[in-house]
Amino acid sequence: MKIISVTQCVKLLALFFFVLQAAIGYAQNGSVQVQWLGQSAMKITTPGGKVIVIDPWLIANPKTPAEFKKLEALGKVDLILVSHAHADHMADAPALSLMNKAPVYAPAGLADSMTTLGVLPAELAPRFNKGGIVLPFGPDSGIKIIGTHAEHSSEYRWANGQTGKDEMRPGGEPMGFIIELENGFKIYHLGDTALFGDMKLIGDLYKPDLIFIPIGSHFVMPPRDAALATREMIKPKFAIPVHYGTNALLRGTPKEYMDALGTSGTKVIVLEPGGLATF
Numbered sequence: 001m002k003i004i005s006v007t008q009c010v011k012l013l014a015l016f017f018f019v020l021q022a023a024i025g026y027a028q029n030g031s032v033q034v035q036w037l038g039q040s041a042m043k044i045t046t047p048g049g050k051v052i053v054i055d056p057w058l059i060a061n062p063k064t065p066a067e068f069k070k071l072e073a074l075g076k077v078d079l080i081l082v083s084h085a086h087a088d089h090m091a092d093a094p095a096l097s098l099m100n101k102a103p104v105y106a107p108a109g110l111a112d113s114m115t116t117l118g119v120l121p122a123e124l125a126p127r128f129n130k131g132g133i134v135l136p137f138g139p140d141s142g143i144k145i146i147g148t149h150a151e152h153s154s155e156y157r158w159a160n161g162q163t164g165k166d167e168m169r170p171g172g173e174p175m176g177f178i179i180e181l182e183n184g185f186k187i188y189h190l191g192d193t194a195l196f197g198d199m200k201l202i203g204d205l206y207k208p209d210l211i212f213i214p215i216g217s218h219f220v221m222p223p224r225d226a227a228l229a230t231r232e233m234i235k236p237k238f239a240i241p242v243h244y245g246t247n248a249l250l251r252g253t254p255k256e257y258m259d260a261l262g263t264s265g266t267k268v269i270v271l272e273p274g275g276l277a278t279f
Helices: 006-029 093-100 108-116 199-206 223-234 254-261
Strands: 033-036 042-045 051-054 079-081 104-107 144-149 156-160 165-169 175-180 186-189 210-214 238-242 276-278
Touching (some): 093 104, 144 199, 199 223
Parallel strands (some): 051 079, 079 104
Antiparallel strands (some): 175 186
16 A cells, blocks of 8 residues: 655645636636536636526436536536527426526516426516616626527426426427626627527627527527527627537537538637636
């Protein structure tokens, strides 16, 4: 058996805490970290260390890495955004919210349904809507969330525990999100959407640095439409394709998207589920 000295032990502990601090505190130096967890689920760590999770569908998501099927693996979560009521975007939002006491900002109609049905208490399901600006961490935090249009639907399938049957309830209007962070970096999560002309207005008005753009087709834009939106309308610096490959219907691929995009000022970053990108 190898015995290490007290000095060696101290050095090892110092190294451990240095690495740990780097992992936890990297965001404090002004960087933004994003992690794709499959489908449209994204985890954002802001420059100030806030953790924002968007469209959390993890436990039943076949593309989510096994380690993240335990919601505790996400660590602390400060804010949850839900773009619409479909289960592949919000199934794990209530549990994650209750676990972290983190509010779920969702379309107003969905928030109303969740509170009325007892899925979440009102203080964890604040109402807001498209066009509104919310300051979830207060006016001095530097973080703003703006609801945008999305061309989709938003039915809420609720499991009635008394009857054992599913019921369809109001899910509000689907939306996307502009997320402005402490350092001014702007992210546009398009939600589930078809192509629509006001994407250009959103691009001109907010000038997002990074977009999370659905490319899978069938339920959302195909790669060709997503490429047109990127190149001609939104014109971000970076794009991460999402909402593809989860099942056979979502057949659009990042290669098709990049091929359709052609020469562009946008850098496409293709992540595997669980993959990270830092800006």
